[in-house]
Amino acid sequence: MRKGxxxxxxxxxNLHCYVFQRSSGAAKELWARAxxxxxxxxxxxxxxxxxxxxxxxxxxxAAGPGPRGARGGLRRAQGALRRTPHALAxxxxxxxxxxxxxxxxxxxxxxxxxxxxxxxxxxxLVSATGAELAMxxxxxxxxxxxxxxxxxxxxxxxxAAKALKYLSKAVDxxxxxxxxxxxxxxxxxxxxxRGARSAASGARCxxxxxxxxxxxxxxxxxxxxxxxxxxxAPDDDEALMLDRASRHxxxxxxxxxxxxxxxxxxxxxxxxxxxxxxxxKPKPAPAPAAPAPAPSDDGEAVAARSARWRNDAGRVRELLxxxxxxxxxxxxxxxxxxxxxxxxxxxxxxxxxxxxxxxDRAARLEDARAAYRAAVVAVLVDVPASERSAxxxxxxxxxxxxxxxxxxxxxxxxxxxxxALIVNVLYAWAVAHPxxxxxxxxxxxxxxxxxxxxxxxxxxxxxxxxLLGRDASALSDAELDDVAADAxxxxxxxxxxxxxxxxxxxxxxxKTIEDVDGxxxxxxxxxxxxxxxxxxxxxxxxxxxxNCLLTRELPMKALIRLWDxxxxxxxxxxxxxxxxxxxxxxxxxxxxxxxxxxxxxxFLQTLPTADWGNDEIETLLSEAYILSTLFQNAPSHLQxxxxxxxxxGPTWEEAG
Amino acid sequence: MGTRAPASAPHxxxxxxIGDTEVxxxxxxxxxxxxxxxxxxxxxxxxEFDSRxxxxxxxxxxxxxxxxTAGQESYLSITRSYYRGTDCCLLVYDVTRxxxxxxxxxxxxxxxxxxxxxxLVLMLVGNKADLEGSRQISRAEGKAFADLHGMLFVExxxxxxxxxxxxxxxxxxxxxxxxxxxxxxxSAAVKLQPESRAKKDDFDCGCG
Numbered sequence: 001m002r003k004g005x006x007x008x009x010x011x012x013x014n015l016h017c018y019v020f021q022r023s024s025g026a027a028k029e030l031w032a033r034a035x036x037x038x039x040x041x042x043x044x045x046x047x048x049x050x051x052x053x054x055x056x057x058x059x060x061x062a063a064g065p066g067p068r069g070a071r072g073g074l075r076r077a078q079g080a081l082r083r084t085p086h087a088l089a090x091x092x093x094x095x096x097x098x099x100x101x102x103x104x105x106x107x108x109x110x111x112x113x114x115x116x117x118x119x120x121x122x123x124x125l126v127s128a129t130g131a132e133l134a135m136x137x138x139x140x141x142x143x144x145x146x147x148x149x150x151x152x153x154x155x156x157x158x159x160a161a162k163a164l165k166y167l168s169k170a171v172d173x174x175x176x177x178x179x180x181x182x183x184x185x186x187x188x189x190x191x192x193x194r195g196a197r198s199a200a201s202g203a204r205c206x207x208x209x210x211x212x213x214x215x216x217x218x219x220x221x222x223x224x225x226x227x228x229x230x231x232x233a234p235d236d237d238e239a240l241m242l243d244r245a246s247r248h249x250x251x252x253x254x255x256x257x258x259x260x261x262x263x264x265x266x267x268x269x270x271x272x273x274x275x276x277x278x279x280x281k282p283k284p285a286p287a288p289a290a291p292a293p294a295p296s297d298d299g300e301a302v303a304a305r306s307a308r309w310r311n312d313a314g315r316v317r318e319l320l321x322x323x324x325x326x327x328x329x330x331x332x333x334x335x336x337x338x339x340x341x342x343x344x345x346x347x348x349x350x351x352x353x354x355x356x357x358x359x360d361r362a363a364r365l366e367d368a369r370a371a372y373r374a375a376v377v378a379v380l381v382d383v384p385a386s387e388r389s390a391x392x393x394x395x396x397x398x399x400x401x402x403x404x405x406x407x408x409x410x411x412x413x414x415x416x417x418x419x420a421l422i423v424n425v426l427y428a429w430a431v432a433h434p435x436x437x438x439x440x441x442x443x444x445x446x447x448x449x450x451x452x453x454x455x456x457x458x459x460x461x462x463x464x465x466x467l468l469g470r471d472a473s474a475l476s477d478a479e480l481d482d483v484a485a486d487a488x489x490x491x492x493x494x495x496x497x498x499x500x501x502x503x504x505x506x507x508x509x510x511k512t513i514e515d516v517d518g519x520x521x522x523x524x525x526x527x528x529x530x531x532x533x534x535x536x537x538x539x540x541x542x543x544x545x546x547n548c549l550l551t552r553e554l555p556m557k558a559l560i561r562l563w564d565x566x567x568x569x570x571x572x573x574x575x576x577x578x579x580x581x582x583x584x585x586x587x588x589x590x591x592x593x594x595x596x597x598x599x600x601x602x603f604l605q606t607l608p609t610a611d612w613g614n615d616e617i618e619t620l621l622s623e624a625y626i627l628s629t630l631f632q633n634a635p636s637h638l639q640x641x642x643x644x645x646x647x648x649g650p651t652w653e654e655a656g
Numbered sequence: 657m658g659t660r661a662p663a664s665a666p667h668x669x670x671x672x673x674i675g676d677t678e679v680x681x682x683x684x685x686x687x688x689x690x691x692x693x694x695x696x697x698x699x700x701x702x703x704e705f706d707s708r709x710x711x712x713x714x715x716x717x718x719x720x721x722x723x724x725t726a727g728q729e730s731y732l733s734i735t736r737s738y739y740r741g742t743d744c745c746l747l748v749y750d751v752t753r754x755x756x757x758x759x760x761x762x763x764x765x766x767x768x769x770x771x772x773x774x775x776l777v778l779m780l781v782g783n784k785a786d787l788e789g790s791r792q793i794s795r796a797e798g799k800a801f802a803d804l805h806g807m808l809f810v811e812x813x814x815x816x817x818x819x820x821x822x823x824x825x826x827x828x829x830x831x832x833x834x835x836x837x838x839x840x841x842x843s844a845a846v847k848l849q850p851e852s853r854a855k856k857d858d859f860d861c862g863c864g
């Protein structure tokens with residue numbers, strides 16, 4: 001709604017100003033948290049002067065009767081706020097906004113502020129009918145210098161008009177979708193309103209009736225601004241206080257809990273809330289246990305972790321030594337990370353290359369290896385180039401070109417015999433799987449399997465240099481042959497669940513992107529909206545992640561830890577991987593939301609993950625796991641009203 | 657948004673590089689944006705992005721946003737999502753590989769269909785011209801194809817920085833000339849960016 005569309009006098013009267021609502025006590029709590037070390041003298045000094053205007057009933061009121069403690073806190077807050085413009089002016093900064101204590105109806109508030117010559121810009125109004133309006137008042141159309149003391153807050157008509165233009169655009173954009181089913185609230189309106197209000201030296205006013213999304217956003221914004229502006233002592237860390245306010249503000253937490261069932265959707269917020277609180281209703285864990293909370297970097301955690309690994313390593317020995325390997329138990333253990341030694345054994349069990357029953361394991365393994373060797377001979381060695389179909393020739397040429405482009409520069413892969421191995425495995429696989437054939441990126445997947453196969457003895461916390469520095473010349477031809485055969489078996493099993501990721505039009509990949517899209521809409525709608533705003537498709541964000549199972553995004557060590565878990569899932573990457581991708585994307589949400597299109601693309605190409613290791617991956621997996629418990633059994637939660645935001649953009653449908 | 661910018665502001669042109677696998681698309685982009693040639697590098701999965709500005713002959717500055725695409729056919733679906741609003745398309749082939757030349761009509765079709773820009777500037781680039789010994793496509797054959805389809809034409813090697821530079825400068829001049837001759841045609845293809853002025857101290861509440 002734009003200026004003039006709303007009759008202020010006709011607004012419903014049951015709207016309450018929340019931020020300084022005198023009975024809530026929230027402001028005091030906030031204030032106390034934001035200034036943990038505020039000296040008493042200063043605090044009481046701030047509260048010495050009472051606000052001048054004290055209308056009866058409606059209109060701006062001073063901190064009124066309420067709990068005694070709350071009143072003291074409110075008085076301090078009031079004082080700080082009243083002082084803020086002057087304090088800021090003294091420090092050479094323009095006052096950004098003002099807040100007035102208020103309780104009553106909207107019309108009276110507007111009237112009262114106007115009477116004081118204060119232009120008004122509403123941030124958010126929730127009407128009695130629940131319809132949401134973002135409304136502009138006469139903030140800058142006829143800017144007036146405020147009467148009274150605030151000379152420092154002189155208006156800048158041009159700045160204000162510009163700010164209003166932006167706000168009006170944001171409102172228009174949102175209003176345009178108001179009547180459609182795709183109406184989405186956007187935080188941009190709030191930010192622009194804040195800018196407009198600030199430019200007009202207007203008053204901040206947040207009414208909160210129902211405590212829903214937009215109002216919650218506005219309340220949080222207002223609360224954080226309140227704290228930020230009240231912080232005038234030179235050693236107050238404003239950023240820290242804003243941060244605290246946004247995390248702790250109790251109304252916000254309640255709103256979030258009401259809407260999502262959780263107290264926060266962000267793990268980094270969760271750490272400030274009481275442990276375990278951010279998943280409101282923990283569901284019974286499925287077979288693989290939830291990962292332990294990410295340990296911090298202190299000595300105790302490191303000790304605890306190495307104890308866990310020692311313990312797990314013993315457990316792995318025990319499991320693998322049994323006559324019949326308990327695959328459920330092995331999956332459950334591997335889900336939390338496979339201890340380095342014997343990782344290749346565990347992966348070979350998870351991928352079906354090693355049979356659970358000890359009795360015929362060796363025979364079956366030898367059969368499979370013999371079958372692979374025969375296949376290579378049949379499709380490569382025994383076929384003269386002239387008898388190869390054009391399609392096969394094309395495939396072979398591509399693989400020959402790509403083999404040296406697999407982890408270029410990494411010693412392990414530079415070796416001629418390893419190069420030949422890569423060509424043989426990929427070509428044999430491609431010929432046996434004509435539906436998809438060889439698709440670039442499969443070589444990256446094979447590289448991971450090879451690293452694990454030749455590094456059975458690298459410790460858990462082995463570095464990338466260790467993992468990738470293995471000298472292939474130390475391996476005998478026979479050993480490399482076995483590695484090739486097992487890698488072929490593992491690749492076949494890995495791609496077995498993912499084949500439609502690579503067939504014509506890549507339907508499996510498309511489905512995964514749709515899942516990530518649904519998740520993102522639910523858990524980080526702001527990021528979803530931002531990507532749309534800057535014209536970045538989710539397809540473009542996640543294509544390489546899904547196509548190469550994050551091999552291009554993570555260092556080898558972190559990648560292998562991630563794959564431990566994904567391979568331990570009952571259906572491998574198929575079901576769990578979308579949650580991983582969603583959690584991975586949300587991890588970078590803040591950064592991305594501050595970027596325009598070009599920077600988003602550049603950022604995604606070189607994510608700051610070079611230093612990632614077990615800790616980062618386990619945090620990521622925890623978040624993915626939580627998402628999966630929230631949404632796995634309720635796929636309908638991921639459905640949404642059709643709108644014009646497609647993760648694929650307009651060209652995908654035409655592809656073919 | 658070059659067409660909306662005032663005359664003094666740099667132009668913004670969107671480029672896309674297409675062609676068969678291993679013809680040297682990424683090497684050309686790398687030489688242009690980072691001025692070095694890399695013999696061994698990862699192959700492109702999907703699309704890679706980079707940008708650089710160039711000085712045009714009339715003193716104008718142009719910022720080039722360059723999208724380097726994967727050549728394998730499996731990736732046509734993903735690369736199609738990047739054509740929108742393209743100002744200039746570089747079609748690259750390998751002069752030592754006939755096949756990459758034979759596929760040009762397909763790539764040309766891709767570009768015309770997906771860029772949906774009547775002002776689209778097309779440039780044919782024959783790469784690896786330093787490998788004279790294994791040349792399969794003569795310069796004349798390349799030039800004939802370019803002329804037939806109204807494309808700019810150049811033969812080069814991605815190892816030669818000056819030649820790579822000239823490809824982008826020359827094509828950017830053409831883009832500018834075409835847009836000036838026919839100024840309104842592009843606007844429909846450009847997605848409007850929001851007038852966002854989000855700053856560091858803005859934040860969300862994570863409610864919804």
